[in-house]
Amino acid sequence: MAWLHTWAGLVFGWLLFAIFLTGTLSYFKDEISHWAQPEVPVRAVDARASLAQAQAYLQANAGQSPRWFISLPDAREPALSVMWQDPNKSGRGAFTRHTLDPQTGQRVEARDSRGGDFFYRFHYQLQMGYPWGRWLSSLAAMVMLVTLVTGIITHKKIFKEFFTFRPGKGARSWLDGHNAIGVLVLPFHLMITYSSLVIFMTMLMPASIVSRYDGDTQAFFNEIYPGNQRLAAAGQPAPLVDLSVLYDRALQQWPGGRIGRVAVQLPGDANAQVQFSRHEGDTVSRDAGAAITFAGATGAVLELPRDSATPMVVAGTFYGLHMGLFAGPVLRWLYFFCGLGSTLLIGTGLVMWLGKRQLKHARSGVRPFELRLVEVLNVASMAGLVLAVAGFLWANRLLPATYPERAGIEVDSFFIVWLLSIVHAAVRSGSKAWIEQLGLAAIALAGLPLLSLLTTDHGLPTSIAAGDWVLAGVDLSALGCGLVLAWVVMKIRRRTALAALPIARGARTRASMPSEVH
Amino acid sequence: MLAAGLLSYAGFSALCLAMERHHQEMLGRRPSPSRKVQLRVAGWALLALSLWVSVLSAGWAMGLVRWTAMLMGSAVFLVWLLPYRPRWALVLAAAGLLLGLLAAAARW
Numbered sequence: 001m002a003w004l005h006t007w008a009g010l011v012f013g014w015l016l017f018a019i020f021l022t023g024t025l026s027y028f029k030d031e032i033s034h035w036a037q038p039e040v041p042v043r044a045v046d047a048r049a050s051l052a053q054a055q056a057y058l059q060a061n062a063g064q065s066p067r068w069f070i071s072l073p074d075a076r077e078p079a080l081s082v083m084w085q086d087p088n089k090s091g092r093g094a095f096t097r098h099t100l101d102p103q104t105g106q107r108v109e110a111r112d113s114r115g116g117d118f119f120y121r122f123h124y125q126l127q128m129g130y131p132w133g134r135w136l137s138s139l140a141a142m143v144m145l146v147t148l149v150t151g152i153i154t155h156k157k158i159f160k161e162f163f164t165f166r167p168g169k170g171a172r173s174w175l176d177g178h179n180a181i182g183v184l185v186l187p188f189h190l191m192i193t194y195s196s197l198v199i200f201m202t203m204l205m206p207a208s209i210v211s212r213y214d215g216d217t218q219a220f221f222n223e224i225y226p227g228n229q230r231l232a233a234a235g236q237p238a239p240l241v242d243l244s245v246l247y248d249r250a251l252q253q254w255p256g257g258r259i260g261r262v263a264v265q266l267p268g269d270a271n272a273q274v275q276f277s278r279h280e281g282d283t284v285s286r287d288a289g290a291a292i293t294f295a296g297a298t299g300a301v302l303e304l305p306r307d308s309a310t311p312m313v314v315a316g317t318f319y320g321l322h323m324g325l326f327a328g329p330v331l332r333w334l335y336f337f338c339g340l341g342s343t344l345l346i347g348t349g350l351v352m353w354l355g356k357r358q359l360k361h362a363r364s365g366v367r368p369f370e371l372r373l374v375e376v377l378n379v380a381s382m383a384g385l386v387l388a389v390a391g392f393l394w395a396n397r398l399l400p401a402t403y404p405e406r407a408g409i410e411v412d413s414f415f416i417v418w419l420l421s422i423v424h425a426a427v428r429s430g431s432k433a434w435i436e437q438l439g440l441a442a443i444a445l446a447g448l449p450l451l452s453l454l455t456t457d458h459g460l461p462t463s464i465a466a467g468d469w470v471l472a473g474v475d476l477s478a479l480g481c482g483l484v485l486a487w488v489v490m491k492i493r494r495r496t497a498l499a500a501l502p503i504a505r506g507a508r509t510r511a512s513m514p515s516e517v518h
Numbered sequence: 519m520l521a522a523g524l525l526s527y528a529g530f531s532a533l534c535l536a537m538e539r540h541h542q543e544m545l546g547r548r549p550s551p552s553r554k555v556q557l558r559v560a561g562w563a564l565l566a567l568s569l570w571v572s573v574l575s576a577g578w579a580m581g582l583v584r585w586t587a588m589l590m591g592s593a594v595f596l597v598w599l600l601p602y603r604p605r606w607a608l609v610l611a612a613a614g615l616l617l618g619l620l621a622a623a624a625r626w
Contacts, residue, residue, distance in 0.1 A: 163534045165597050184593045187586050284579040321583070330519060334587040341594070 005150035006353065010374070012143040013350045014381035015126075019137055020346060021385055023123040023192075024339030025116070027324060027332055028474070030077040032116030035474035036396050038458035039110040040079045042468045043103040047072040047259060050080045052244045053105025057098075058082055058267070059240075066233075068264040073102040074279065076470065080105075111401040113410055118392065124196075127415075131203060138204055141196040147349075148189055151182055158183060171355055178348040181341050188338040189345065195318035224288055224312075234270040238297035243274065246299060250276035250292050253305055257282045264296060272296025278305075281325040285317040350378050376425045376433075383437035384421025386485070390444035391417030393478065397448070397455045431496040439489045446482025449475040519584050522572035524618030526585070527592035529564030531611030532557045534596065544604045564615070565589070571622045 025032065034040065054070045062068060062084035069083040080102040086094045099108045114121075125133035152158065162183060165176045182189065202209060206217060213219045222229050243262065250259060260279035266272045278290035289306035308316065320326065324335045354374050361367050395413035399406045425433040452475055453459030463471040534540045536557035541549040549557065568588070573581035599607045 160537075163530075163537065163540055163597050163600060165601055167601050180594070180597050184597060185590050188590060284583055326580070326583075331584060331587055334591055338587070338590060341590075 001150050002154045005147055005154055008143050008150070009147045009346075009349045010353050012140050012147075013346050013353075014377050015136075015140050016144055017343060017346045017350070017381050018385055019123055019126075019140055020339060020343040021389075022119040024336060024343055025389070026120040026123055027327075027335045027339060028477075029116035029120045031470045031474055032119070033113075034076075034078060034115075034470050036113040036115030037079070037099070037110040038452075038456050038463075038471060039401070040099060040108050041101055041103075042078045042466065042470070043073075043101070045073050045075060045078070045102070047074070048244050048247050050100075050102040050105075051247050051259075051262060052242070053100060053102070054080055054082050054262075055240070055243045057100055057105050057107070058084060058264075061098075062096075063268060066266055068262075068267055070262040070264075072259055072262070074258065074260075074281070078102065078470070079108070079110075111396075111399075112405075112407040113396055114407050115396075118411060118414070119389075127411075134200060134203060138197060138200050141193055144193045145190075145197070148182075148186075148193060152186075155179060155183070171352065171359075174348055174352050174355065178345060178352060181345045181348070185338055185341040185345070189342050191318075191321055192339075192342065195322035198315055198318040199322060201315065231265050231271055231273060233266050236270040237268055238270040238272065240264070240267045240272055240274075240296045241294075241299040246274055246276065246294050249294075249299075249301075253292055254278050254282065254290070267296060270297050273302065280320075280323070281327075284320050284326050285313055286320040286323070287316055288312065347382055350374075350382070354378060375430045376422065379425035379430065379433045379437060380418070380422040383434055383441065384418050384425065387421055387437050387441040387444070388414045388418035390441050390448075393448055394444060394451065397451045431492065435489055435492055435496070438485050438492070442482045442485035442489055444482070445478045445485065448478035448482070519572070519575075519588065521575075521618050521621035522568045522585050523588040523592055524614040524621060525564050525568035525571060526589050527596060528611050528615035528618055529561045529568060530593050530596050531561075531607065531614070532564060533561035534600070535608075536561060540600070543600070544608050567622075568618070575625060 050073055051070065054072075058065075058068050058070075062082075064087045065084040066087055067085040071077075071079075071081045071083075073080050080100040081097060082100060083095050083097040086096065099110055100106065101108050121127075124137045126136055127133065128136065157164075161176075161179065165173075165180050167173050167176075169176075197204060202217070202220075209217050209220045243264075247259060247262075251257065258279035258281075259276050260281075261277045263275045263277070264272065265274075272295070273293055274296045275291050275293045278287070280286055283290075287305075287308055289308045289312075291303075292301065292305055293303040294300065295302055324332065327335055354371065357371055358367075358375075361371065392410055392414040395410040399409060403409070421437055424437065428436065449460050453461070458468075458471060460472055460475050463469075463475070535544060536549070536554050538548055538554075541547070541554075569581075569585050572585035572588070575581065576584055596607060596611075599610070
């Protein structure tokens with residue numbers, strides 16, 4: 001069992017590290033997106049008034065469109081965003097999205113950026129075409145589940161060493177740390193890994209749907225999400241009722257709740273329909289049936305929220321737990337730290353794999369190519385990825401706000417920095433590569449608030465004075481991450497200096513190699 | 519949420535003290551067998567109390583999620599603090615117990 005843990009963990013560890021780090025960042029997806037578009041003004045949230053503004057804007061700019069989508073602002077995402085379909089086109093390219101000032105309904109000319117959405121999409125699509133990225137990340141999740149279970153089985157003293165962490169003892173400490181994070185945060189590791197498979201279950205295990213619906217999987221989805229079905233136009237014009245009136249009636253379904261999205265089909269037609277969906281952050285479990293549909297011309301209720309079947313509730317709970325949309329600030333940070341815990345679990349595993357084998361070869365003096373390869377990939381997949389994230393954020397602040405194709409260049413910067421980190425890691429020796437890449441990442445992240453201050457009108461003093469704690473929070477968190485990384489770099493430097501002393505090296509070799517590392 | 523976190527920290531500290539090695543580390547002597555049982559019962563009781571407080575204040579769905587999050591957070595904090603400042607961990611556990619009960623009474 002131990003060999004499975006060791007080798008599955010190594011082969012998928014690099015990919016899993018990237019999936020978990022970008023996933024962890026995604027808990028602050030909306031916050032990072034707001035930071036990436038500081039031009040979007042923050043207003044007191046009044047979803048009802050914003051909806052009226054959105055309706056007026058769409059009426060004036062997309063009156064002929066067959067479909068409108070309105071995302072209402074909330075405390076995390078201050079933007080009011082509207083999207084509509086071009087009447088003469090279909091498919092993905094047919095949709096136009098505009099960001100509106102939630103108070104005035106004027107279009108906001110914010111810088112083009114994918115913001116937190118980039119990390120979110122990368123987390124499960126890995127920048128690959130549909131559906132390959134999803135399959136690869138699902139495979140990685142399956143392997144993660146295997147390493148978690150084999151890890152539990154091979155961990156002989158799971159209860160005896162439940163509270164054990166012995167720092168400052170070389171490899172012993174790494175194993176303690178790996179075990180402690182693994183065991184203490186185990187509920188999160190298992191939940192997040194298993195739920196990721198549940199989220200893609202209709203893609204991963206379609207057999208029951210295919211057989212039940214004679215291969216027509218779309219029929220299954222139409223039954224679950226009836227609001228997504230296309231309507232036929234009556235051809236008779238009929239003005240759309242005031243959406244804010246429907247908003248009040250929709251909210252009666254969920255006292256104390258919020259409305260997240262409003263979808264309008266065939267606005268201006270006698271057959272128009274308006275669907276209000278409950279805010280996904282209102283409940284732990286995601287409920288596909290939490291929507292109410294009105295006739296757009298008369299305002300009559302067409303369909304009330306439906307109770308979901310038990311299997312859907314179970315799946316929805318896993319989905320909701322994975323996304324954590326319901327989490328307030330404290331719980332959101334705990335989610336973030338749990339995500340970091342999983343990331344560190346993978347990272348410590350990769351470092352230990354190499355450390356154990358390097359120690360063996362240190363005596364013989366020859367270092368095989370495989371070990372060097374693992375070393376380079378370790379540095380690039382961990383330190384290089386952090387550096388690439390910093391590169392993405394720097395590109396957002398350095399590129400002029402109106403630069404053409406700037407969102408694409410931001411993404412390119414991420415991958416170029418990541419590629420360069422592989423080259424750098426291949427050229428430099430192991431510890432030097434770690435120190436230099438993490439050191440640069442520390443400087444870049446800690447310097448982010450300063451860069452924001454210099455290149456935008458939304459530096460820390462301005463955002464704090466305006467009470468925009470989402471924007472200030474991202475700047476301050478980047479500073480905090482930079483400081484933590486700087487501390488890590490100091491630790492590595494001290495250890496490398498210590499290891500250079502021949503006496504210390506001998507002492508460590510003898511004293512510190514625990515037997516459970518395989 | 520605060521109350522649940524403080525109580526689960528106190529609970530884990532008691533469970534930790536119930537183990538000979540950690541008892542020695544923090545208090546400098548071995549626990550008697552009856553003391554070990556007392557600590558173990560107190561520890562589990564505090565964890566259960568923290569679950570009850572959490573569910574009472576936020577309902578089953580949110581309460582369970584918050585409790586699990588606090589459980590993991592407090593355990594990681596304790597295990598990290600223990601080797602560096604064992605006495606602090608103990609003092610904090612006592613403070614956590616008192617403040618946790620107060621916070622629970624005040625419905626935080």
